[in-house]
Amino acid sequence: MTVDTITTRLLAEHGRTYAEEAGITLHDKPSPLYRLLVMTVLCSIRISAGTAIEAARELSAAGYRTPRAMAASGWQDRVDALGRAHYVRYDESTATALGEGAQLLLDRWHGDLRRLGDEADGDPDALRELLREVPRIGPVGADIFCREVQAVWPWLRPFFDERACAAAEDLGLPHTPRGLGGLVPPEEHARLAAALVRVGLSKDALAELRAA
Template sequence: MDTVRALLDKAGRTYAEEAGIRLADKPAPLYQLLVLSTLLSTRIKADLAVAAARELKKRYPTPRRMLDASWQDRVDALGRGHYVRYDESTATALGDGARLLLDDYRGDLRRARGDDLATHLRRFPRLGPVGVEIFCREAQAVWPELRPHLDRKTLDGARTVGLPADGKKLAKLAGNDVHRLAAALVRVSLDRELAKAVRTA
């Protein structure tokens, strides 16, 4: 379908890709996605959250490195990414989350994988229902059992560009690119000009 092709072409870059995370079913990139999801969970512009995640990934790509950093180091890294509104509380949450991951999951989010994934994820500070949806939306690229993960935000985007607001139908249209379609639908739900460009493509 032309609309799906236009979505993937114009807006199909995932937030993980934008943050420089090479997502794979491995501990470090999954942790980096957890950090990104935490940052995107707050009421802050997505581009600022992505920039901060990129900055944190460079310096603290693993939970051990995050935990070993001082609170001020984490605040400074968030500041360099212009994530300043919630920098102090987020620095605390990132440290607490790294400790939880190391203590309870031996630093590997794959130990949370399975039917109770959402329950495990909600244990992490600042990762509420929105953060869980973000994580699952992006992680479906490497965890096939999550597919299709098309949440309310993606369905809002589908309505915006005239696609069916039905997860199964959207997944069928997307094929193997369902994670990219999900990212694109979120982006058009947040950006009217982008949605207009897709509709007129």
């Protein structure tokens, strides 16, 4: 199978971003960017992506779509929302992290993640370091946020982290950010990155693409 064919199949079969799965219509606006950050926090521990995505949906449905709403919510209310998504074991510590993170965003960036992006000043490494100041977000979480937010922050493109590049190498594709970025138009970078991560997490999907 040619590189073009593999790339086309990746996008067609696995190219749904995690933000889309969480019901987030991503725009360069405070609320959807914050909802993406919440999803990132939820995905940043050893729990299934499906459970984390469902928890993001529950928190959004409960009205916690801005840092101000999250900070004003009760700790038990956050725990309950996480529990409805079966985000158990980590529900209490995550409820605490979400409250602390919301307050940090309000205090430092006035609740607007675009200000955080401006502080990074076009430097992806600086952005990743700033994101790691948010409770619960480490290197993996920073990569998750950057992979997704490049859909609306063009200055980040092409952003393909180690997970995406490793899956690309397994498929015989270029496996550097620049090489992968050249396979699709810039506006498709986020979808390709998500597709590669999804395939990398699924032995069956990876084997199917390899065998085709």
